[in-house]
Amino acid sequence: MNYLCQKKKQFWALLLAMLTFSVAAAQEGYNNSKFKQLDEKLPTPNVYRAGSGAPGHAYWQQRADYVIDATLDENKHRLDGSEKITYTNQSPDVLTYLWVQLDQNMRATDSDSYKIRQGKMREKMTVKSFEAMEGFPNYDGGHKIKAVKDAEGKDMKYIINKTMMRIDLEQPLKQGDQITVQIDWYYNINDRNLMGGRGGFEYFEKDGNTIYTITQWFPRMAVYDDVNGWQNKQFLGSGEFALPFGDYKVRMTVPADHIVASTGELKNAEEVLTEEQRKLFEKSKTADKPVVIVSQKEATKKEKKKSKEMKTWEFHAENVRDFAWGSSRKYIWDAMGVDIEGKTVMAMSYYPKEANPLYGQYSTEAVAHTLEVYSKHTIPYPYPVAISVEASNGMEYPMICFNYGRPDEDGTYSDRIKYGAISVIIHEVGHNFFPMIVNSDERQWTWMDEGLNTFMQFLAEQEWEEGYPSRRGYPENIVPYMKGEKGNIMPIMTNSEAIKQFGNNAYGKPATALNILRETVMGRELFDYAFKEYARRWAFKHPMPADFFRTMEDASAVDLDWFWRGWFYTTDHVDISIAEVTPFVIDSKNPDKEMAQLKKERDSRRPNMTVQINEKIDLKRRNEERPGLNDFYNSYDPLDVTAEQRAAYKRYYASLSSEEKALMNAKKYYYEIEFANEGGLVMPVIVEMQFEDGSTREERIPAEIWLKNEKNVSKVFVTDKPVAQFVLDPHRETADVDTENNYFPRKPQMSKFEIFKRDAAARGASRGQNPMQKAKKSKSVGK
Incomplete structure (x- = not known):
């Protein structure tokens, strides 16, 4: 009896263990599922951020308004400033201190940006590379804070930690309260050609003049929000900035012959512009092409004789998150009004003669085009101006941006320079x-x-234009990155400062993902509506990734968690293979038809090598020499149809229903295809069938086909005619990294090689004229 009890206990223990293992295995499978919902990765919805992806009913954000006076010293390359910040606490929290960003401190001599920068010695080193290793010791960088006071002029307690400054408050700042902080400061403007960076100065040795791009130039309030509290991560150079909205009143005192391009609207045009310039500006508001307000001739004349006087420009901007400006006597200036849903927006460009004729022809037109296209897909552009400044770099701020794109000295340029300039604008x-x-x-x-x-x-x-050579966006352009070494790739959802391959990760891959989402997964109608809804919901607010993900689903009724999980949270790539194709036809049971087909296949089969050689040597067989050895089986063909077989078929056919007879007589072809997910990233399956008669048919299968098995799935396709070739992803729309296994039967992918020829040109030297120069030369010779 005890023995039986013990065996029962062992049985139930074993059964329980098996069930536990089974449940654990199922749970593990779910946890690793590519279709698992993103709930555990996204923050829980609340009164501030709704589960739909929209701002919650209690959403709030802070506000910071600025009044700034700044003076540019062209001789010292120095900017002095005084600012008054009015900060409004609209959060439900009580604040006991404020955080202010001092981005210029990334160029201070003790900057962490220099300390963490990796470097290697090379056989050939430039002065710039040596100075970069040492953190540019001859440059005294960083914000120099001279005073921090309250509204009454009383000193406030503060501490500077690298690129962040904490201002301690004597009295807690409660919800709805305001505080005014006054800060006096200066900094030495960096040589951007030497040190790089988003702002700085560029000196033109030929004419002895300078272009200033004044960016991230004043102490700016950090964001305080419902997700992070204070966003006071240090600025190391890659992660740009997060800032609250506010109104700005800014006065810049610069050399009197400078032209200033700035965020906001100019408020004292009568004091800083000539009467003719003001007339041309008014004319440009209704012009259908850019009007030149400051000509190249006028700018060149000023370059030769610098003014020793100073002049103050005043600009106001409402509801912006930042403020930037450029200043130079070298600026050519053109402008054109753009109609954005009944409102005139001034598209303007400022550029030196070195950027002409490229910028004169394309810059303002590109600004206008951008405003029109983006307004169509998001919200109508709300600001009064949009400015492109050529400064041989690329960086953006409200209403103004700094771009690159200069032709050769003779005014010609390559297509790479042309489209590069248009694209960066x-x-x-x-x-x-x-x-x-x-x-x-x-x-x-x-x-x-x-x-x-x-x-x-x-x-x-x-x-x-048709055929525009876009660098990023087409799925096939991201393939080299996606199939690269995984140790050198990081998920898109990686902090800005930690990203490897910054351009591919933060620019190329998400842009491509959205294009695939629009064209292949959702379709343009659903995507465009949802994307526009995201822009509408979060205009002038602070969205987080979850708000974007949730809005795209909420406004489209498309479950996209599998897409965000794969494209944004992993480094998987797309590689779907046609692993196997098995053709089927209905067995008609008709002996005449079936046996005829078998005979055809038998007769068309190539003989094996032994038979081929025997035929070649005309091998004599014994039964040929002695016919008496032959009997019934020497003339018997097992594929000949008998009377009994025909009678059996007749009875079988008579037993079929009309529907079964119709199906049998339909002459359909059936192909069972097995697809294998080699890359890990689940995607829709797009199959093109190329028929023997030259026609094609396409089938588009949603990604959900992988729901039950993420590694292998099969699908049966029914056709009216035989298929010669199956092609996966025929339009190259999924960024599949291996196109050879997209064909069945396999279609080898050609690779090219070339005969090696030593390049006589020095490394980095020009390898010839651009096509425009060659055309000019050819035309000249022809004359």
């Missing part, structure tokens, strides 16, 4: 929408502004 002007209006946190998530904006840039480029 579209991109930087486009940043007005992302993140200057849809105000995401660049310090944390670069892709939310760069990725979304690069996607929109792609749309604008494709609306510029």
